[in-house]
Amino acid sequence: METLLRQPQWRFIDQSAAGNHFSALQSFGTDDTLCASVGTGEAPATARAWVHHNTIVLGIQDTKLPFLKEGRQFLEAQGYQSIVRNSGGLAVVLDEGVLNISLILPETVKSIDINRGYDTMWLLIQKMFAEFDVQIEAREIVGSYCPGSYDLSISGKKFAGISQRRLKKGVAVQIYLCVNGSGSERAELIKQFYEIAKNGEQTKFAYPEIVPEVMASLSELLAENFxxxxxxxxxxxxxxxxxDFLFAGQLNAYELGLFPGYYQRVIDRNEKLS
Incomplete structure (x- = not known):
């Protein structure tokens, strides 16, 4: 775990203040671009921070809900736009209190085992909050939205979820961190979405039964106004x-050339899945 977090250089791209000015689709296009550039050695290992306002990111399985249109109309009525990402997982909430972090790592010598990527992000979060006398666990929290084996939780309450994207020898390990606000209110929104979009019908895929009380923000869990x-x-x-060297940066010239193509692919896939 230590070796992946330890890099000769880290480039940091901060897009956390641009939430009102770019869509989550652009973020997924950006991470694909970074995978391609970092994976081919055109850029060093990169950490990107991003925030999007009032956006529900749906997974591919969510597009198979029998009353998806009605579910998305409900979200829109609550003031949320919804998009479909091009990877696994299920619906998650993004808003101004949710920080997303992407670690884009090169598969330089050998491929990065999928669990090693997850463990690297888990280790990073543990180190970021090491002074608090709590145990940050990585295990599935039943009743949470987008449940998975690398849900991060404190005292059984989930505050983060991790995913991965792999492209051209680059690996993007992505996490959403509920920094502040109410974790249970976010979960209640997703619970209502599934109730409307499923409407009691039997489905081949087992969508989660959301229990809002099992989700919280870091501010709630650590009693700090983060x-x-x-x-x-x-x-x-x-x-x-x-x-050995940390520097702030943006997309380099090579990446700016790649981005329009990857962004268009994300748009096309989103339209196809929607």
Whole structure:
């Protein structure tokens, strides 16, 4: 785990303040672009921070819900746009209190085992909040939205979920961190979405039965009024500790050339799946 977090260089791309000005589709296109550039050696290992306002990101399985249209109309009525990502998992909530972090790592010598990628992000989060006398566990939290074996939780309450994207020898390990606000209110929104989009029908896929009380934010769990900026500082401190050189940057010229193509692919897949 230590070896993946430890990199000769870390480039940090901060898009956490641009939530009102770019869509989550652009974020997924950006991570694909970074996978391609980092994987082919055109850029160093990169950490990207991003925030999107009032967006529900649906998984591919969610598009098979029998009353998906009605479910999405409900979300829109609550003030949320919805998009479909091009990877696994199920619906998650993004808003101004949810910080997303992507670690884009190169598969330089040999392929990165999928659990090793997850463990690297888990280790990073543990180190970021090491001064708190709590255990951050990685296990599925039944009743949460988008449940998985690498749900991060404290005292049985989930505050984060991890996913991965692999492309051209690059691996993007992505996490959403519920920094502040009410975790249970976010879960209640997803619970209502599934109730409307499923409408009591039997489905081949077992969608989660959401129990809002099993989800919380870090601010709620650690009794601290965290802001996204507070958590970003913790992230930067860890990147600095785990590299010889940390620098802030944006997409380089090579990546700016790649981005339109990858972004268009994300748009096309989203339209096809929607």
């Amino acid at each position: 802001t996204v900026a507070d958590v970003l500082l913790r992230l930067l401190n860890q990147l600095k500790e785990n590299s």
